[in-house]
Amino acid sequence: MTTDVVTVQPDTPLGEVAGILEARHIKRVPVTERGRVVGIVSRANLVQALASVPDEPVSDATLSDAEIRAVLMGELSGRRWGFAGRNIVVTDGVVHLWGVFQSADAVDAVRVAAQSIPGVKRVEDHTEPYQMVPGI
Structure with missing residues (x-):
């Protein structure tokens, strides 16, 4: 069991929560108020929160590179076709996809x-299709 538990407050900004999840390599973080647990925020919760944001362009609503990556990893978590974490790099709002994958549909879904x-400027696909080598 973990003794050094990371927690957030009910008013912690979503971007900060996403950064904590990414930096600590955790999928959920307890929400505490006055020393008592009042809830839990998961990666899926972050994705749901972002999905509920209106499509209106809001310049202040963009996320940092780490937050973008954390939200994307949360969306892909638990999906068989999702990319491994080391295969997604975000730099200056550009999402770079790397690796060898069996399905172009999976790459399209991640894109x-x-x-x-919010904050993603574009997605660059550096992936390569999986090819079976005869006789192996």
Whole structure:
């Protein structure tokens, strides 16, 4: 069991929560108020919160690179076709996809998920298709 538990307050900004999840490599963080647990925020909760934001362009609503990556990793968490964390890099709002994958549809799904995150300028696909080598 973890003794050094990281928690957030009910008014902690979502971007900060996303940064904590990414930096600590955790999927959920308890929400505490006056020393008592009042809830839990998960990666899926962050994705749901972002999905509920109106489509109106709001310049202050963009996320940092770390926050973009954390939200995208949360969206992909638990999906068989999702990319491994080390294969997604975000630099200056540009999401870079790396690796060898069996399905172009999976790459397309990750691209669509990334493009819906505030602050993503574009998605660059550096992936390569998986090819079976005969005789191996």
